[in-house]
Amino acid sequence: MSELLEKAKKAKAITSELAVKTSEQKNDALRRISMQLLLEKDYIISxxxxxxxVGKKNGFNESLIDxxxxxxxxxxxxxxxxxxxVELNDPVGEVLASWARPNGLKMKQIRVPLGVVGMVYEARPNVTVDASSLCLKTGNAVILRGSSSAIHSNIAIVNVIHHALEQSEIPADAVQLLEDTSRETAAQMFKLNEYFDVLIPRGGAGLIKTVVENSxxxxxxxxxxxxxxxxxxxxxxxxxxxxxxxxKTQRPSVCNAAETILLHEEWAKNHLEDLIKALLDKKVEIRGDEKVRGIHPEIKEAIEEDWGTEFLDLIVSMKIVENVDEAIAHINKYGSLHSEAIISETAENVERFFNYVDAAALYHNASTRFTDGFEFGFGAEIGISTQKLHARGPMGLPTLTSTKYIVTGTGQVR
Amino acid sequence: MSELLEKAKKAKAITSELAVKTSEQKNDALRRISMQLLLEKDYIISxxxxxxxVGKKNGFNESLIDxxxxxxxxxxxxxxxxxxxVELNDPVGEVLASWARPNGLKMKQIRVPLGVVGMVYEARPNVTVDASSLCLKTGNAVILRGSSSAIHSNIAIVNVIHHALEQSEIPADAVQLLEDTSRETAAQMFKLNEYFDVLIPRGGAGLIKTVVENSxxxxxxxxxxxxxxxxxxxxxxxxxxxxxxxxKTQRPSVCNAAETILLHEEWAKNHLEDLIKALLDKKVEIRGDEKVRGIHPEIKEAIEEDWGTEFLDLIVSMKIVENVDEAIAHINKYGSLHSEAIISETAENVERFFNYVDAAALYHNASTRFTDGFEFGFGAEIGISTQKLHARGPMGLPTLTSTKYIVTGTGQVR
Structure with a gap:
């Protein structure tokens, strides 16, 4: 049997055992992993x-190495x-609703783990700990499919996690790493509906697209x-x-950084100069539309592609609009349903923006950089959902759960 | 432009307009559709x-024709x-949570429509009205992809819906039918992530599998x-x-009907005879395991395939087990995560069953036939989810919504 299938079967086999572990059993395991990481830090680092x-040999740039x-x-x-x-509330077992029906049936909806989570990610070994611990806290089994370029680090971290779990009441198979990082095996994994309940890709646009299109x-x-x-x-x-x-500049490489600034023409008339100066002071490259370049011809032209690009860098596209509706239309055309902000003192424009912009998080007079599980107060984050099903925006622990209806009767039939 | 692409674009174009329609505007449209169906009943029937x-010519059996x-x-x-x-609560706009952060940001999570729903279904023209009205109530645009064998009925019904919507404040494009029912067009539809937010297949196992595997x-x-x-x-x-x-027998053709009866050996020892008699009285064909056939050799043998089959007919497989754990293991191996019942007076066995069986709805001393949006008191149902993400079990109106975070600040930055 392939490594993938063997590990998938092992994960599936322990889901019901994991689902009934108490919060204390799971927290004990998390505490042990925390200690074990410190105890075995030299092994992990080496x-x-x-x-x-290997990365340096393969010509990774400084940011990838970092x-x-x-x-x-x-x-x-x-x-x-x-x-x-450990301190966070365990969502598993939470009663979301309970009611009785006229026929006497008592209904209850409770939170249960998803089951088996497949985590697909790039060369960030911290995700190995992060995903394992969030899945463990929520009673899920996880199969980690990291990058081949982090394979030694990932194997070491999962070994350390296993050393900790072996002293705990959580089975070590709750966290498994795929050592086979071939594309063929990944493609097989994406079709194993029998074993996986969900796949969570974390990484760049290419990785996410691959998972969405092939799973x-x-x-x-x-x-x-x-x-x-x-x-x-x-x-x-x-x-x-x-x-x-x-x-734009506090951390340009992350998903909640801004890529485009839209300016109302009235505001631009009075303050464009100052905004451009502030951006240039921060070494931001500006790409402007015709109206911006009508005032500042020295600014580079924004081409069509720029409006749809996540630069993840000190580059910003800039457009002058006639009114809030033109801004909304632009965002709904080019946005990725993530985070969108309006800076305004006009209540009706804010309301229009909130009503008509389609995105996970909408801001009035605040930075888009707040779209983050910790900033939202969730205490944890498995990623930021830009889709509309199951979860949207920063995903905290409850996102890693499903529900079950429990119905108690006294012999009712239809 | 193809019909599919044209309709998908139209649907997407009106999503933000639909999202802000008031409950009264949507209810008015529903009332008008209700009246229009009655007014144009002769047209629909003809x-x-x-x-x-056409169905008769193509050799449809009586149940398909029905x-x-x-x-x-x-x-x-x-x-x-x-x-x-109309009477049901409109979930759109509902505030699910609101809180403030230490930095003064005010957070709110509200329900919004999903956007564009793609409904894929078989030759049941009632689904055309059903899906259209549930999507309309929740502010979604819907594109209906029904069966070619119901195409005249579907065109007529959607015409009638349009006649009603034209008198209402809801744009007629909120409900569109794909007249091209070719497989090629369906395959294209399943990949149009840019326009569709969700696909809902409704029908037999084959249809659902096709959508899951190709979308x-x-x-x-x-x-x-x-x-x-x-x-x-x-x-x-x-x-x-x-x-x-x-x-088993009240309505064998539906998904919440039972397909297998598992019997504790003690209970079987005393009552198997009566159970078999009751099933035979209802003309149920029984397929038994070795133990059942050890007592009743005249019963047909259940083969491996039977345990995994949704008969949708007056056929039941039957197995004698040693204890609740054997029953749980059997269900988790062969079940489809839908509805599972334990009949018992032993509290600890019920608890074990509730904890360890993985399914959308678990019953104690009640029939599995209650897994249904109306029986659950939801007042509507778009289907019964057997997956774990987004919704599990009977899906009422809130299932057709997503959420949006609204964050209000006073200039906060990170």
Missing amino acids: ENEKDIE RLRLTEDRIKDMAEALILL TIPVLETGVGNCHIYIDGSASKDMAINIAINA | ENEKDIE RLRLTEDRIKDMAEALILL TIPVLETGVGNCHIYIDGSASKDMAINIAINA
């Missing part, structure tokens, strides 16, 4: 070093995150963020510039 | 007659269902029900027989 060497690298500090962060996770298993689509800041005519100058700069 | 003639047939009574039932739908759009999987009745050692004889007979 295995990680192997991946980094993503891949595990340091003592980063391992400490992981260990701390596990302890914070017959339900997918929780995460991530791509082509976010906009719309500055309305009545927006305060300082607030608007401050939010635009924050959304 | 168009339906064409489908029936599903296809629209009579004055059935049209009246549809019209009545629309009026009942890149999220699917709400419905329907297949291989349901079990487990009669525990302590079960009351009369209650157990009554429930087993009801679950």
